[in-house]
Amino acid sequence: MMKLWCVGVFSLASFYYAQTYPVSEISDVLKKNASAVVRNESTVLEINKIDEIVYHNSSAITVINKDAVGFAIPKIYYEKGNTASNIKVTVYDDKGAKIKSYSKSDFTDVAANSQGTFYSDNRMMYLSYTPTSYPYTIEFSYDQKDPNTVFIPDFTPYRDFNISVQKSSFKIINKSGINLRSKTYESPFEFATVKVTDEDGGKLYSYENVPAIDNESMVPNPQKILPKVSFSLDQFNLVGKKGSFTTWKDFGLWYYNNLLTPVSVSTPQIKSEIAALNLSGSTEEKVKKIYQYMQSKTRYVFVALGIGGWQPMMPDEVQKKGYGDCKGLTNYMKTLLDEAEIKSYYVIINSNSSSISFDPDFPKMGGNHAILVIPTEKGNIWLENTSQEIAYNHLGYSTTDRNVLAVKPTGIEIMETPSYSAGQSKEKQILNIQLNPDKTINGNGKFTYTGNQYDFNLSYSGLSQSERNTSIKNSLSTLDFEKVEMSDFKNNRDLATIDFDLNFKAINYSKMVGSSYIFRAVPIYSNANYHQDENRKLPFENRFSFEDEYEIIYKLPAGYFIEEMPENGNVISDFGIYKISFEKKDDQLIVKRFFQMKKGLHSKDKYKDYISFRKKIMNADNAKILISKKS
Secondary structure, eight states: OOOOOOOOGGGOOOOOTTOOOOGGGSOHHHHTTOSEEEEEEEEEEEEEETTEEEEEEEEEEEEOSGGGHHHHSOEEEEOTTOOEEEEEEEEEOTTSOEEEEEEGGGOEEEEOOOTTEEEEOOEEEEOOOOOSSSSEEEEEEEEEEESOOSOOOOBOSOSSTTEEEEEEEEEEEEOSSSOEEEEEEOOTTOOOOOEEEEETTEEEEEEEEEOOOOOOTTOOOGGGTSOEEEEEESEEEETTEEEEOSSHHHHHHHHIIIIIGGGOOOOHHHHHHHHHTOOOSOHHHHHHHHHHHHHHHOEEOEEEOSSTTOSOOOHHHHHHHSEEOHHHHHHHHHHHHHHTTOOOEEEEEOOOSSOOOOOTTSOOOOOSEEEEEEEETTEEEEEOOSOSSSOTTOOOTTTSSSEEEEEETTEEEEEEOOOOOGGGSEEEEEEEEEEOTTSOEEEEEEEEEEHHHHHHHGGGGGSOHHHHHHHHHHHTTTSOEEEEEEEEEEEETTTTEEEEEEEEEESSOSEEETTEEEEESOSSOOOOOOOOOTTOOSOEEEOOOEEEEEEEEEEOOTTEEEEEOOOOEEEEOSSEEEEEEEEEETTEEEEEEEEEEOOEEEOGGGHHHHHHHHHHHHHHHTOEEEEEEOO
């Protein structure tokens, strides 16, 4: 992942010493679904010159339960050049009585390295506080000076689920003489509204009484629900590198010349690597061979060094050490392609399971990941460079269906990543099942996955045989397995398909009715509980289109016949299509099931219709078949 500079949610506030924040003053609306309530937060941001911003931060956060303890821990992220001062912390009990105060000397200073990070300039100061009871409130303030002016944070009520806001403000005082652009993005669902006023030589933005977003079923990423205000200076500084940011072209030229060109350096060893591959054939064949070679000799680790953590490692470092982060691995792959005289472009992207795109009309530093695009006569080739297992020219669900910034010598080109249709994100399942008089079934099956469903099953690649068996048993929980074994697992990295066979025995599949048995139509299906929420407050999102195509061949026990079976079914809605059919054939019953789900973001008013659609499918999957002994 690309390193992002932020001041964190705890940095948004200025101190209000007269307040003690009794919990009794929090309204029931703000307590609902909330693990923490931001009582009062403020940032006063002074832009003094192209290479100096001063943040005056404070926050008061009431922690309702243990789920929000980590959220409220006072933290200050920093690196060389952005120092913190005037650090104060006060903890209050539920009645607003002071428990204890802390200062800078009580903080612990550590390297802010996430899991998998080898090298980083990131540091973090934090105050370790262990609560003795709930709720309690932490009031926290500090000032921070930063020479990097390219990262002015967005102002949004909060960034996570189960947090509510009583009051939040963000004030910008621009003394630099540099034009500051801003853009307000209203909540598409009118969930909250930002208030904008002029105040003492600056602009004040504020939110009040914003309820928590509960992480309920199918809720979209909060970024798609909440309003925000974005900011960007026309001229900026990043670790001594000054640039212009009035257009995407300006930014792309700066990025290409200052961040990429200095590290776009090949070596005799890299030249030798390409020569040893003996490349031939089409451009696509050459790219595939180079890509799979790169995958075979590298692994992902996060490296946050260089210009603000945004500049890739030198390609010879990756070549020698065999590791890098998304920036370094992408740059190394690009250098290999350069040696093969194949043009490619470094791409900045927002990686998120709920697709987030850049605003073409508001240039601003952003993104959290890097990939590579190779234009060809047959279309673009997209390469995810951080995975040793992912298929060639396949992007995972966290990077598809959104726009990206391709960095070219002529500036940024905004491009679209692929979007997989339902038919391209497919599960195909063929099961042969022997029904037994003791209520058990013995079965074997063939499974194939493509598109986003390929992504969801890619994790099996890194597992041992016993781990695969355990994982598939947990995944297919609609069957009560006595034993299960996955075999012939294949991750086809040329075609982006995953295939495997399954052999299993499950108990309690049938139920006796006198001397007959009943069993459900579909043994393996998506196991989910759908309940009607009459008071749903939030929109819902199907993040991916997909198709499931099943063929289930039941073999009856000797001496039995099918006495009753369901009618063929067909369910059509705005959300998708479902079909199921039944066919008797000698001592067999053949069930065919087709389910297509459409991607979409829907208003809360349609949730009832969606639940109705899914319940009809679930009822059809569980429709009962009756078999009886022949007389």
